Amino acid sequence: MMKKRRTIDKTKRAKCAKPRSPKTTVKASVGNLVAECRQWMEGVDNARSELERNEFKDRLVYFDRLEASLSHPLTRLEKLVTTVADLKSLTRELEAELRSSGCGNRQLVYFRVVGRRNSRRGAAASVSVAKRAMGKKPTEPGGLRPAPQEEINRLYRLVARRLHPDGIPASAGQASELWHLLQNAYQRQDLERLRLLSVLTEQPCDPVAAKTHLIKIRSARDLLRLAADTVQRKLATAKKHPSWNFTRLADRSIALAAARRQVETDIELLAREQMHLEQSVANWSRAARGLMRTW
Secondary structure (H helix, E strand, O other), X not given: OHHHHHHHHHHHHHHHOOOOOHHHHHHHHHHHHHHHXXXXXHHHHHHHHXXXXXXXXXXXXXXXXXXXXXXXXXXXXXXXHHHHHHHHHHHHHHHHHHHHHOOOXXXXXXXXXXXXXXXXXXXXXXXXXXXXXXXXXXXXXOOOOOOOHHHHHHHHHHHHHHOOOOOOXXXXXXXXXXXXXXXXXXXXXXHHHHHHHHHHOOOOOOHHHHHHHHHHHHHHHHHHHHHHHHHHHXXXXXXXXXXXXXXXXXXXXXXXXXXXXXXXXXXXXXXHHHHHHHHHHHHHHHHHHHHHHHO
């Protein structure tokens, strides 16, 4: 009987309890989402710092040591890579020209492709000479345009005012962590991160704006998840490289010996591939020389 009375009392209390107002629900959801976004941002920043340390510290020291100890093998490997890539390109052009022409005459195909490649090389050389004469620097592929400084400063001041103790922060601990993320983003001149922080620190005045703010934060969280996945994939790829944590190794001779063995193996494989490709190209050129003798 006592158990039944308790369950009845609980159900009565649940029915009589006042429902939470939509404003309170939206505020709680916003606070949870802001905390989740903050965690995602910290994870992305930590992964980026690891990648930067590997790129600007580990890799530089690793390749400097490689060049000092393996200068001749590396030079030979670089030449082999260039030669094999050129031979592969020539073979692909010969086969594509043979298929597209439809004549089946390997001699004429060889003359066409070689003549076209020589003309392209001459044109490229003349363009580079003209650029040097005009004093223009070549454009770097993949270069990013610098972010506008005025926009960066405006967003920084806006978020800093919102995170000030005189403002209305969500909590003291959360505001301090967001302040740390703000300083980090401003130091990196990261415009996208500053825009994201401006969304997270926004303080809507009415319920409609609060719901819109909640939608914005959800989309920001989804974007942060995608960014975290991308950075984690890059980090996993970087960890597979032999330069990972090279500056933290106590004995670097083991890593350098493994690199030497890998370079020697690559040289052997590329030398075999070069020999095979040269034989294939020689068959085309031999046929062309035979045609020239008949002329």
